[in-house]
Amino acid sequence: MRNCPRPLVLFFDEIDALRGESLRSVLRQLRDGFTVSRGGFPHAVVLCGLRDVRDYKAASGGDPGRLGTSSPFNIKVASLRLGDFTEAEVAELYGQHTTQTDQDFTVDALERAFSFTQGQPWLVNALAREVVEEMGVPSDTPITAEHMEEAKERLILARATHLDSLAARLGEDRVRRVIQPLIAGELLLPTDTYDDDLAYVRDLGLVAPDAPVRVANPIYQEVIVRVLGNNTEGQVVAVPSSFRLPDGRIDMDKLLCSFAEFWRENGEILATASTYPEAAAQLVMMAYLHRIVNGAGFIDREYGVSRRRVDLLIRQPYTAADGSRAVQREALELKVRRQGRTDPLAEGLAQLDDYLDRMELSTGTLVVFDTRPQAAPVHERTAFSQQTTPSGRTVTLLRA
Known part of the structure; x- marks a missing residue:
């Protein structure tokens, strides 16, 4: 450095x-270099990672509940986050x-790419690379848009390094306290660590940088529920092909009956063992559906804070009677009856009505756990x- x-x-x-002592050693050297031996120290040091510097205090063994100032090691000048791309x-x-x-x-294709990624730089590049190179x-x-759809699924299934790094954070208490209410559709209740927790999850990029609090993009949204439902999916022994009709459509009646039987036998055990107990029932059903639909069809999920529901849309390509390509669409809404609350049936039927209106469907399924x-x-x-429903639609209700 002296010769530079x-x-x-x-x-x-x-x-x-x-982490731990290794991280403490690096931070001590950075602080000493900055405060003691400036002449033989770099002009500037950039720490690149998923955390803000203030969070290294917890990673190095400090109390995560007492993060203190934004520069607990007195070495931080600024914290920068690579911003998301605009659609343009x-x-x-x-x-x-x-x-x-x-x-x-x-x-x-361009519209689909932005919709899936919301401009997250790594995802924008990874999606195009998947299409062009892989x-x-x-x-x-x-x-085309179909290429982008396939690339999105391939990225999610492959759990590339970036996605895997984010998925590994889901077990952290600070992440769970923010993500669990989003999946369960509950309000984020204020706690002593609320602001720190939310700032941390936003720094990770899992949550959008602006209000309302929501998962940053559809790809992360999908990765989160698939990772959390992975254990359940591994317990499903039903053969996906057995639910396909001759033209390629899904036999929804058979699928729902099969899930109900699975829930009777295994649901509560799997839900009790979940690290996200408030969202466990929804995660179990989403994992079951994914096991059956995956590979031939798609599941679009809508969930978020204060919704008190999860909206699911199954899209299954099939061959119509005239030989043309068509897409079967099946809408489901998941609700949970919790302790101290009234039966959510009426609310669920009204919400399902609204969802069916938006999807332009005549019927659907309401599941109340x-x-x-x-x-x-x-x-x-x-x-x-x-x-x-309030508008007169006949729908299926599964109480579980």
Whole structure:
């Protein structure tokens, strides 16, 4: 450094990999270099990782409930987060590929890319790389929305390094306190650590940087529930192909009956063992559906704070009677009856009505899980019935 004619900037990439005494040693050296031996120290040091510097106090063994100032080691000058791309910037970035290769992205593909990623830089690049390099779409073939849909699924299933790093954080108490209410649709209740918890999860990029509190993008939304439901999915022995009709559609009646039987036998045990108990019932059902639908169809999920429901849309491509390609769409809404609350049936029917309106569907399924201690045994209360929504739609009700 003494021989370098220009100011030297030192980058520590993936500093998050250090914990405990190793991290304390690095931070001590940085502080001493900054305060004691400035002449033989870099002009500036950049710590690159998922955490803000203030969170290294907890990672190095300090009390996470007492994070103190934004610079607990007196070494931080500024905390910067790489911002998300706008939709126009995503189009400009992908346009550079078109300029170099003459391979176009359709308007729908660009819209789908931004919708899936919300401009998260790593995801924007990873999605395009998956299409161009891994899927190998020929350069003389335009990249379409269908290509983007396939690339999204491939990224999620592959659990690439970035996604895996985020998934590994889901077991942390500070992350769980924010993410669990989002999945369960409950309010984020103020606590002594609320602001720190929310700031931490936002720094990780799991939650959007602005209000309302929500998962940052659909890809993260999908990764979170798949990771948390992974144990349940591994317990499902039903064969996915057995639920397919000859034309490729899903036999929804059979699927729902199969889930009800699975819930009677295993649901409460799996829910009790969940690290996200407030969202356990929803996670069990989503994992079951994913096991059956995955590979041939798609599941779109909508969940978020204060919704008190999870909206699911199953999309299953199939071959219509005239030989054309068609898509089966099935809507489900998941509700939970909790201790101290009234039966959510009326509210659920109205909410399902609204969801069916938005999806332009004539019928759907409402699932109401009862988690009250005084609820009837699961094998007694799990049953189907037909209900009518406020607008007059006939829908299926599963109480579980």
